[in-house]
Amino acid sequence: xxxxxRKHLLGLADVSKEEISLILDTAEAMKEVxxxxxxxxxxxxxxxxxxxxxxxxxxxxxSFDLAGKMLSANMLxxxxxxxxxxxxxxxxxxxxxxxxxxxxxxxIRHSAPxxxxxxxxxxxxxxxxxxxxxxxxxxxxxxxxxxxxEKKGRIEGLNVLIVGDILHSRVARSNIFGLKTxxxxxxVVGPATLIPKDLKxxxxxxxxxxxxxxxxxxxxxxLRIQRERQKKGLFPSIREYHRFYGMNERIISLLxxxxxxxxxxxxxxxxxxxPIIALDDRAVIxxxxxxxxxxxxxxxxxxxxxGNQNEKIN
Amino acid sequence: xxxxxxxxxxVDPERGRKEKLDILIENGKIVRxxxxxxxxxxxxxxxxxxxxxxxxxxxxxxxxxEPGFEHKETIATGTRAAAKGGFxxxxxxxxxxxxxxxxxxIRYIQHRSAEEGVIRVFPIGAxxxxxxxxxxxxxxxxxxxxxxxxxxxxxxxxxxGVMRRAMEYATPFDLTFITHCEDHNLVDNxxxxxxxxxxxxxxxxxxxxxxxxxxxxxIKLAELTGAKLHIAHVTTKGGVELIRQAxxxxxxxxxxxxxxxLVLCEEDVLSYDTNFxxxxxxxxxxxxxxxxxxxxxxxxxxxATDHAPHAYEEKMVEFQWAPFGIAGLETALPVIITxxxxxxxxxxMDVVKxxxxxxxxxxxxxxxxxxxxxxxxxxxxxxxxxxxxxxxxLVSKGKNNPFIGxxxxxxxxxxxxxxxxxxxxxxxxxxx
Numbered sequence: 238x239x240x241x242x243r244k245h246l247l248g249l250a251d252v253s254k255e256e257i258s259l260i261l262d263t264a265e266a267m268k269e270v271x272x273x274x275x276x277x278x279x280x281x282x283x284x285x286x287x288x289x290x291x292x293x294x295x296x297x298x299x300s301f302d303l304a305g306k307m308l309s310a311n312m313l314x315x316x317x318x319x320x321x322x323x324x325x326x327x328x329x330x331x332x333x334x335x336x337x338x339x340x341x342x343x344x345i346r347h348s349a350p351x352x353x354x355x356x357x358x359x360x361x362x363x364x365x366x367x368x369x370x371x372x373x374x375x376x377x378x379x380x381x382x383x384x385x386x387e388k389k390g391r392i393e394g395l396n397v398l399i400v401g402d403i404l405h406s407r408v409a410r411s412n413i414f415g416l417k418t419x420x421x422x423x424x425v426v427g428p429a430t431l432i433p434k435d436l437k438x439x440x441x442x443x444x445x446x447x448x449x450x451x452x453x454x455x456x457x458x459x460l461r462i463q464r465e466r467q468k469k470g471l472f473p474s475i476r477e478y479h480r481f482y483g484m485n486e487r488i489i490s491l492l493x494x495x496x497x498x499x500x501x502x503x504x505x506x507x508x509x510x511x512p513i514i515a516l517d518d519r520a521v522i523x524x525x526x527x528x529x530x531x532x533x534x535x536x537x538x539x540x541x542x543x544g545n546q547n548e549k550i551n
Numbered sequence: 552x553x554x555x556x557x558x559x560x561x562v563d564p565e566r567g568r569k570e571k572l573d574i575l576i577e578n579g580k581i582v583r584x585x586x587x588x589x590x591x592x593x594x595x596x597x598x599x600x601x602x603x604x605x606x607x608x609x610x611x612x613x614x615x616x617e618p619g620f621e622h623k624e625t626i627a628t629g630t631r632a633a634a635k636g637g638f639x640x641x642x643x644x645x646x647x648x649x650x651x652x653x654x655x656x657i658r659y660i661q662h663r664s665a666e667e668g669v670i671r672v673f674p675i676g677a678x679x680x681x682x683x684x685x686x687x688x689x690x691x692x693x694x695x696x697x698x699x700x701x702x703x704x705x706x707x708x709x710x711x712g713v714m715r716r717a718m719e720y721a722t723p724f725d726l727t728f729i730t731h732c733e734d735h736n737l738v739d740n741x742x743x744x745x746x747x748x749x750x751x752x753x754x755x756x757x758x759x760x761x762x763x764x765x766x767x768x769x770i771k772l773a774e775l776t777g778a779k780l781h782i783a784h785v786t787t788k789g790g791v792e793l794i795r796q797a798x799x800x801x802x803x804x805x806x807x808x809x810x811x812x813l814v815l816c817e818e819d820v821l822s823y824d825t826n827f828x829x830x831x832x833x834x835x836x837x838x839x840x841x842x843x844x845x846x847x848x849x850x851x852x853x854x855a856t857d858h859a860p861h862a863y864e865e866k867m868v869e870f871q872w873a874p875f876g877i878a879g880l881e882t883a884l885p886v887i888i889t890x891x892x893x894x895x896x897x898x899x900m901d902v903v904k905x906x907x908x909x910x911x912x913x914x915x916x917x918x919x920x921x922x923x924x925x926x927x928x929x930x931x932x933x934x935x936x937x938x939x940x941x942x943x944x945l946v947s948k949g950k951n952n953p954f955i956g957x958x959x960x961x962x963x964x965x966x967x968x969x970x971x972x973x974x975x976x977x978x979x980x981x982x983x
Contacts, residue, residue, distance in 0.1 A: 327864070327867060328869060350752055350823070351754070352869045354822065355868075405753075433749065433750040434746060434756075435746045
């Protein structure tokens with residue numbers, strides 16, 4: 238396979254193993270650009286990429302922007318209020334405006350699940366979902382998978398544990414879809430109020446005890462805990478969360494020697510992760526950031542490289 | 552002038568007949584039904600050979616939006632949409648602005664319906680003042696003004712004490728309570744079925760139990776007070792079972808289901824198409840099967856549209872900010888015929904029972920029949936007529952219809968209220 242069979246990357250739920258492999262392999266080639274003195278290639282010269290962030294984000298936005306620049310695309314960054322309705326202009330109208338300005342790819346981050354899908358339905362540019370509410374964050378999952386593959390040599394057959402707020406996590410959803418497609422055994426652990434009711438139907442093992450869940454885990458992906466969930470009464474206190482689901486000194490003895498520790502960032506140190514874990518040799522949190530740029534370069538290349546990106550697809 | 556509907560196949564559940572008959576109409580009433588009625592010069596002949604003549608459809612659950620939300624729908628557009636869908640009588644929900652919780656709003660609706668409407672409109676009054684769930688509305692005066700039922704529509708009366716008092720108070724006025732069953736605290740901001748749909752979309756889940764808890768409560772309160780209860784839009788397997796058990800105990804309860812809950816399921820929301828955003832949400836395939844079974848065995852008495860029109864721009868937004876609702880009056884009958892009648896799950900006779908005769912009986916509306924002496928509220932349906940649902944053809948202001956693009960059969964070709972033709976499908980010749 239040398240091309241993606243899709244125009245947009247809206248999520249990983251329906252992306253095939255071949256396509257994920259193609260993206261990861263392409264990212265490997267893109268990562269090589271990092272080793273160069275002049276970190277820039279002319280691949281996307283003349284193409285326009287708009288990153289449109291309705292939600293504040295530092296690392297994802299910077300990562301996309303840098304990826305585009307390293308491929309020589311014209312980069313335009315916009316930010317919007319979290320509600321396009323509040324702004325008085327609809328998301329569709331905004332998308333059409335960007336299209337009229339010649340956008341080939343629109344990267345969108347939005348608080349509403351499905352916002353990228355709405356855009357994809359009415360706009361001709363390729364749409365990349367950079368995180369939509371509690372739905373998906375496919376590029377994060379791809380960079381997580383890239384990192385796992387890079388460190389472990391494979392994804393298939395590994396026991397990958399995702400810790401924390403599974404219910405509201407777009408990172409967890411995309412990871413679950415992608416990892417299952419790639420043949421990993423996926424486990425989740427967290428407070429019962431933060432785990433979707435029907436998750437087992439996706440073939441995911443559900444744990445409520447961190448100690449149990451960690452047994453035999455090859456990879457541990459620690460999700461960020463949003464304090465707002467505690468205010469909504471989904472768990473009793475940050476202290477209680479840290480006691481039962483925090484990755485702290487106590488659990489170090491439960492980790493495999495060659496475990497891989499991931500975190501999508503930004504970290505709440507002392508809540509879901511303690512410095513002793515973040516600084517452990519087995520944590521690859523900074524490399525995830527580097528890999529994020531490579532994965533996003535790969536996607537830009539694969540989507541803008543298509544011959545028919547301006548073709549109207551309904 | 553007299554009208555003679557000739558050669559139609561009359562479907563009449565009251566008399567249990569489905570046969571080729573002529574119908575003579577004079578002064579808005581059916582004066583004769585017979586195998587062959589002689590044509591005379593003073594009669595307008597409407598030849599409907601090969602088509603079915605049904606009693607006009609009756610919808611107990613419609614939102615006309617007037618007064619207050621005329622940008623979504625008006626009595627003029629809503630009744631035209633209804634006529635096009637084969638409905639000759641509709642009951643309109645009180646969630647207008649102002650809320651229909653007092654006689655003046657009811658009279659306004661009646662006045663506008665007489666002025667602008669093309670079919671019969673029966674207003675439903677609010678249970679509580681402002682539908683706030685706190686104080687009982689002027690139920691006696693609402694009855695005097697002509698309401699046919701009581702409902703706070705989408706705003707469940709969450710205080711069980713208030714609901715009990717309302718039911719007790721209203722029982723002597725002989726008004727049925729139509730309840731939208733939703734435990735607001737349990738739903739929180741849920742908007743899609745909790746389960747597969749919420750897991751896959753990341754949209755907040757709306758559990759089946761939120762509906763079932765209030766169905767169970769309202770059944771208990773109806774038993775306590777003797778009130779007549781009609782459960783609006785049942786969507787869950789558990790809900791159907793609760794109603795089945797209550798009926799077996801002899802509780803005075805009836806229930807409705809919408810065409811969209813019968814035909815669509817939670818998987819349809821994975822597209823994030825806001826036309827599938829509806830309250831209660833589209834449920835699982837298992838729930839869907841239970842609804843069809845409930846309809847077949849009589850646990851669910853009727854089909855109602857819950858016609859909920861919204862302005863185009865209101866639905867053209869991110870899923871979570873779109874209002875709930877489907878504007879379904881125009882497509883209800885063809886959707887049911889195409890999906891359920893065609894594959895034998897319901898007969899045409901059943902459809903007439905569920906969409907005309909029985910709804911009229913539930914609220915004692917004295918419509919929904921084809922008999923000599925009755926008013927001529929009729930719909931002519933062509934089971935062969937196939938047409939794609941297109942936005943430009945919809946006459947409701949609400950274009951929020953999930954069946955757009957579907958090819959449907961069984962369209963109404965002519966609708967008549969009190970003997971007057973209020974709708975005629977383009978391409979259908981009613982003769983001269």
